[in-house]
Amino acid sequence: MKRMIWVAMCLMGVGTASAEPLSQQRVLKDVQVLASDEFEGRGVATRAEDKTVAYIVEGFKTAGFLPGAKDSAGKPSYYQDVALRRFRVSSPELKFTLPDGKTVPVVQGENMTVATRGATADVTLNAPLVFVGYGVTAAERGWDDFKGVDVKGKIIVVLINDPDFVEPDLKTFNGKAMTYYGRWTYKYEEAARRGALGAIIIHDTDAAAYGWATVKNSNTRDRFDIVRPDPLKVNPVLESWIQADTAEALFTAAGLDLKALRVQALSKTFKPVELKGVTLSGTYKVAADEIHTRNVVAVLPGKTKPDEYVLYSAHWDHLGIGNPDATGDKIFNGAFDNATGVAGILELARAFAKAPRTDRSIVMISFTAEESGLLGSEYYASNPLFPLDKTVGGVNIDGLNIAGPTRNIELTGYGQSTLEDMLAETLKTQKRVVTPDQRAEAGLFYRSDHFPMAKRGVPMLFGAWGLDMVDGGLEAGKKFSEAYIRDHYHQPSDEYEPSWNMTGGLQDLEAYYALGRKLATAKVWPEWKPGSEFKAERDKSAMTRK
Known part of the structure; x- marks a missing residue:
């Protein structure tokens, strides 16, 4: 209860009074379901896909978000069909x-x-x-x-x-x-x-x-x-x-x-x-052969500017069932990557739907086939359901902090857009800061679903959990991160553990919520900074945002 009260105070501190407090319990419940063996690693074009996307749709629908796509008959749908080979x-x-x-x-x-x-x-x-x-x-x-x-x-x-x-x-x-x-x-x-x-x-x-x-x-x-x-x-x-x-x-x-x-x-x-x-x-x-998979798309229409959009994304897919590890486990559950991200945007949807309606529309997309080369987001960026030139900006979540509270959020592609300045301002209410990615050499900016949007000019943030742990500092954060990459990344052992400390992940969600709400209630249009390789593409459509 203390945690929820603290969350509500933080949200009110950035002008989001009456927001539904974010719940660590709900986030963890969603993670445990999506990362369970029953969901068989959420492989694309498998029976697990049907179960996965249905769960996500139900989450958006229950929260109060509307379908963001249309089916082949032109009826509202939460699914964007994606054709792949x-x-x-x-x-x-x-x-x-x-x-x-x-x-x-x-x-x-x-x-x-x-x-x-x-x-x-x-x-x-x-x-x-x-x-x-x-x-x-x-x-x-x-x-x-x-x-x-x-x-x-x-x-x-x-x-x-x-x-x-x-x-x-x-x-x-x-x-x-x-x-x-x-x-x-x-x-x-x-x-x-x-x-x-x-x-x-x-x-x-x-x-x-x-x-x-x-x-x-x-x-x-x-x-x-x-x-x-x-x-x-x-x-x-x-x-x-x-x-x-x-x-x-x-x-x-x-x-x-x-x-x-x-x-x-x-x-x-x-x-x-x-x-x-x-x-x-x-x-x-x-x-x-050709297969069909699905992006899950939901929208909460804005009250005065419904044709301007703030985007949140998190891919739902993982590696499915593969070669067994030394223990015989062959289900790649993908708990951190990216059941936590999906759980995160489901919780954000609940918060937005129960708070006073924003001026601009809020769009939530859970992309398919990220693990296959960002294919779901690439398909959406090539076939957008909401105009990209009217997409204000967005946040992509590919793994929430499971290690505990931190003093920072790390941004991949640091120095690219004014969105990060807005996030930095938001983090002041939590007495935290934005810092550059500690693993810039890993090329993380090119490895998740914000990238196809950025290539087409949409300002996007991709935040990684900060490594400056409240308990243990940078040394503890790096040790935890390195152990995950070594022992769990894209391995069957990426499973939910009761030892996870989601307080840091919830802090990050609070910041992303506050940032999105600010974007959705202001007239501001974030911009790529001079020198960014994405600025020229965004500038081509500048007249549509006058």
Whole structure:
């Protein structure tokens, strides 16, 4: 009860009198349901999807939010249908042949992963390997790792992240903060653009920001993409990761020093190097079909400006059922990622619906297929149900704080928009602050559902829990975060635990509520700051907001 009274006082402190106090108990109840074994890891296009989206719809409906979409007959619906292509790889029988004739068999998920979002039929490979450093072509930075070398019909081998990860002081890219050039998605896209048969990414736990278990669990299951006329124009035949020690053995067999080549790859003068005498050959089966999944969309119309929108989002999907871990558990429950986020926006919906109606409309979206490459949000951003130029701004929640109260909220993409200044002002009522992301090198800004909106100009915040713990400071926060990433991220062990301390998560929800309410009752239009790569896109529609 004391907690709820404190919450109400905080909300009133930022001009939100009569707001329904946020409830830690309701949030935890939703998490426990969505992350239970009954929901089978909330896999896309599985029987668990039906159960998951129905639960979310019921939550929005009970709260008082209206359907935000329409069905095929034009009737109001909480579902936005999303068409995807599913790629299922099976029976991979691949091997590396070395210059001396010896072979190294590929063991799916152990020394390498075999996946595709380009091939729609069975694959036969027999191709040479070319090391292309970070595999980056960035004309605006004067950077070209390919130097005119033709990689058509070959398989490129690349390093994860971008060169500044190793030498952030170079500032060739964005210092410590990863750019999009460092993401695995970019590596595969660049391979396809250049006609390569495939791309093999050399795994590095620090540079990738996750361990091999996460790579294995994410890349040995069904893969999804939006439906494209020619998938091979965007994604290659082979999308792969390889263990670092396996890669090093291949380079050594080709008479190359991978360690030395890593250093050379930090320079603009780097040139591609062929792994002479090393080939990858064999077959794998591919079954490709079109499936339909759903975004869940709900709206609370504004009283005076219903055609202007404040957005909250949280993806509902996780990895479903996959390979069992050492304990035999094969359900990837996704309790933190992202049952907490969905529970968060359900609780925010309850608060908004029971408080005095805002001038602008409040939109809640639970996206599908985030874990498959932000596909649900990409689909929505390409087919918006509410005009993006009239979407004031928003908050994306991809994991709530489960570690306890903090002195801060960390923002990925720090320094991008005036939304963060508004959040900082809001946090003053809690005697907390906004700080930059402590893991900027992980490229988190490109890894969640706010990104497709930002690309199209919509100011979005993606807040991570702050690491400056009230009890233990930064050291305790980093220790907790590192343990989660190492032991639970994209693993069956991401389950609800009674030991969770959700007081910090509720603090963050309070701040997001207060920020959203301010956006929805003011005339302000947040802006991207000078220098942001998203400012130009937003400025194109500036006249519609006059």
